[in-house]
Amino acid sequence: MLSIKNLQAKIDDKQILNGINLEIKAGEVHAIMGPNGSGKSTLASVLAGREEYEVLGGEVEFLGKDLLALEPDERAREGVFLAFQYPVEIPGVSTINFMKTALNQIRTHRGQQPLDAVSFLGLMKEKMKLVEIDQSLLNRALNEGFSGGEKKRNEIFQMAMLEPKLAILDETDSGLDIDALKIVANGVNKLRSKNNAVIVVTHYQRLLEYIVPDFVHVLYKGKIVKSGTKELALELEAKGYDWIKDEVSVA
Amino acid sequence: MSVTTTDNLTGQIVSAVQQKINVKADPLRNEALQIFQELGLPAPKHEEYKHTPIARYLEKNFSFAASPASGPLADIKRFFIPGVDANVIVMIDGVFSQAHSRVISPETEIKIQSLGEALAAKNPVATQHFAKYLDIRNNSLAAWNTAAWNQGIFIHVPDNKVVETPVIIYYISNATAGENIVVNRNLIVAGKNSQATVVEKFDSTGSANHFTNLVTEVFVDENAGLDLYSIQHDLNNRFQHNITEIFQKNSSRVNTFTFTLQGKFFRNNLHLALDGEGIESHMYGLYLLNSDTLADNHTVVDHKKPNSFSNELYKGIMDESSKGIFNGKIFVRPNAQKTNAFQANRNILLTDKATVNTKPQLEIWADDVKCSHGCTTGQLDEEALFYLQSRGINKDTARAMMLYAFAGEVLDYVKHPQLKDYLDSVISDRLHKNF
Numbered sequence: 001m002l003s004i005k006n007l008q009a010k011i012d013d014k015q016i017l018n019g020i021n022l023e024i025k026a027g028e029v030h031a032i033m034g035p036n037g038s039g040k041s042t043l044a045s046v047l048a049g050r051e052e053y054e055v056l057g058g059e060v061e062f063l064g065k066d067l068l069a070l071e072p073d074e075r076a077r078e079g080v081f082l083a084f085q086y087p088v089e090i091p092g093v094s095t096i097n098f099m100k101t102a103l104n105q106i107r108t109h110r111g112q113q114p115l116d117a118v119s120f121l122g123l124m125k126e127k128m129k130l131v132e133i134d135q136s137l138l139n140r141a142l143n144e145g146f147s148g149g150e151k152k153r154n155e156i157f158q159m160a161m162l163e164p165k166l167a168i169l170d171e172t173d174s175g176l177d178i179d180a181l182k183i184v185a186n187g188v189n190k191l192r193s194k195n196n197a198v199i200v201v202t203h204y205q206r207l208l209e210y211i212v213p214d215f216v217h218v219l220y221k222g223k224i225v226k227s228g229t230k231e232l233a234l235e236l237e238a239k240g241y242d243w244i245k246d247e248v249s250v251a
Numbered sequence: 252m253s254v255t256t257t258d259n260l261t262g263q264i265v266s267a268v269q270q271k272i273n274v275k276a277d278p279l280r281n282e283a284l285q286i287f288q289e290l291g292l293p294a295p296k297h298e299e300y301k302h303t304p305i306a307r308y309l310e311k312n313f314s315f316a317a318s319p320a321s322g323p324l325a326d327i328k329r330f331f332i333p334g335v336d337a338n339v340i341v342m343i344d345g346v347f348s349q350a351h352s353r354v355i356s357p358e359t360e361i362k363i364q365s366l367g368e369a370l371a372a373k374n375p376v377a378t379q380h381f382a383k384y385l386d387i388r389n390n391s392l393a394a395w396n397t398a399a400w401n402q403g404i405f406i407h408v409p410d411n412k413v414v415e416t417p418v419i420i421y422y423i424s425n426a427t428a429g430e431n432i433v434v435n436r437n438l439i440v441a442g443k444n445s446q447a448t449v450v451e452k453f454d455s456t457g458s459a460n461h462f463t464n465l466v467t468e469v470f471v472d473e474n475a476g477l478d479l480y481s482i483q484h485d486l487n488n489r490f491q492h493n494i495t496e497i498f499q500k501n502s503s504r505v506n507t508f509t510f511t512l513q514g515k516f517f518r519n520n521l522h523l524a525l526d527g528e529g530i531e532s533h534m535y536g537l538y539l540l541n542s543d544t545l546a547d548n549h550t551v552v553d554h555k556k557p558n559s560f561s562n563e564l565y566k567g568i569m570d571e572s573s574k575g576i577f578n579g580k581i582f583v584r585p586n587a588q589k590t591n592a593f594q595a596n597r598n599i600l601l602t603d604k605a606t607v608n609t610k611p612q613l614e615i616w617a618d619d620v621k622c623s624h625g626c627t628t629g630q631l632d633e634e635a636l637f638y639l640q641s642r643g644i645n646k647d648t649a650r651a652m653m654l655y656a657f658a659g660e661v662l663d664y665v666k667h668p669q670l671k672d673y674l675d676s677v678i679s680d681r682l683h684k685n686f
């Protein structure tokens with residue numbers, strides 16, 4: 001589904017990604033871990049098409065398409081979804097209108113009929129249950145005045161609505177208490193299928209107890225320095241990141 | 252003052268006024284014309300007009316020679332706001348058009364007539380309030396208007412009358428035959444415990460330049476409520492100077508809405524004198540500018556007595572090479588304790604060539620007051636744009652969503668449903684809303 005080859009990127013004058021290689025197949029969950037400043041969120045941002053980042057080299061192929069050549073909205077319509085670390089508050093834009101516009105632009109792109117108001121609201125009610133989000137929240141302006149937990153749940157709600165092929169969760173666990181974390185993880189798990197894939201970017205192993213990954217990759221200084229299965233995450237939790245740094249410097 | 256082209260222009264305007272109107276026959280007009288001559292049009296360095304060089308605009312675009320007569324106007328109704336039951340007043344080139352006007356409210360509820368006729372007939376309400384609130388000594392445009400106005404509308408809502416049907420005044424300039432100067436003067440008196448809505452809308456036909464100098468004096472008596480709308484959505488050959496002078500008594504409520512959507516040059520002076528207690532005043536403004544439009548909103552709210560509330564929200568989006576100007580003065584007089592006065596001005600610049608100058612001015616002499624002001628100027632929030640795009644929404648739609656949301660905050664305060672629908676459709680169109 002996703003094939004990243006030797007991806008390098010910078011922001012301002014600082015190179016952050018120094019040659020990332022990663023293959024993700026449909027049905028898989030990959031965790032990207034690593035110490036602060038290792039490039040985890042940069043990777044998520046570059047995949048979603050954030051403009052501040054400049055790609056210096058490498059390739060990203062998504063379902064046979066050159067992902068890097070696409071605008072952020074085109075990527076989303078192809079099936080990429082980024083759950084933001086810091087979801088943006090947009091006063092005056094109602095969540096419902098926003099979601100309806102997004103869903104119908106995606107549906108049109110997929111060759112489906114846009115949903116009418118009734119079917120849209122029906123779908124919304126169904127997906128709201130999934131992340132235990134309240135209608136009153138969605139009647140408000142997008143993320144405006146939402147608590148940290150509500151914002152993250154809204155991200156997963158949007159993911160449920162748009163049914164992406166590749167979901168990238170950028171530090172979705174940050175700022176969540178354990179109950180909110182379980183709700184969010186539960187929502188993600190219900191959306192997992194053999195046809196889609198998930199990248200979980202996280203600093204801590206905590207989230208991975210609830211969203212169990214097939215593979216764990218450790219990012220350090222803009223490169224994947226170690227890959228393994230979920231046991232690697234436990235090892236990192238127990239030993240911290242220093243031993244990885246030592247291994248890298250020895251090598 | 253040195254002799255400049257501004258003086259020449261002033262002289263041209265004076266002779267044009269003298270040709271049209273026998274100012275000597277009316278002491279007030281005569282005095283006003285003398286004041287206009289002394290003051291001259293605001294010079295480029297005039298503090299209140301420094302971003303708005305009105306003399307230069309007028310000099311460049313008008314000759315002030317006698318304008319040729321324009322033919323009759325066809326299809327006036329296309330300028331009407333659809334779906335509104337209203338008392339319709341049509342002014343064509345500043346002249347009241349009986350044929351196109353239609354008042355449906357009973358005369359016991361609201362009296363609408365020519366201001367000139369009301370004054371000539373010594374209507375006691377009109378004579379009591381006419382020219383009492385406008386200061387002609389400090390603003391030459393006010394003096395010009397007072398010397399030169401030919402027609403205007405006098406609206407009187409008697410005590411205790413609630414008028415559900417709004418009054419809509421359509422000002423239509425016929426600029427097909429050549430340049431066109433309109434000087435109109437209105438007076439609105441809202442009696443005690445009365446309630447009314449007055450809408451002014453400005454349109455034109457033809458491609459020649461046209462200038463409107465409009466003064467509206469407004470007296471709002473105790474416990475009366477008045478909503479005033481100014482809809483400035485014409486073609487790019489409109490030049491306009493508006494002065495709205497509002498005087499409020501105890502427990503009165505005023506909402507003003509100024510929508511500046513298209514035209515060449517607009518200067519809106521809005522002045523509210525809060526001469527009583529328990530007053531509530533809201534001033535809302537929205538300016539969506541493109542091309543090389545200049546729109547200048549100067550507002551003054553003057554708290555003269557204790558325990559009143561004023562709130563101002565003006566928002567603007569400047570596209571292409573347009574210029575926005577906002578100046579908001581709040582005065583709180585020494586005995587106006589327990590005043591609440593709030594002001595906000597928010598601007599979005601869409602291009603490098605668009606500009607905005609914003610200046611809040613608070614002068615507070617009382618010590619037990621709550622006042623705040625805030626102005627912001629920025630570009631469209633890139634992070635928010637990216638957020639919307641990352642959900643599959645194309646960039647144009649995402650921009651339109653954000654701009655519409657920004658403008659919508661002002662629209663939200665419009666209570667009249669059909670008026671709101673109309674303004675919504677115009678604003679949606681201007682912002683290319685496609686969602």
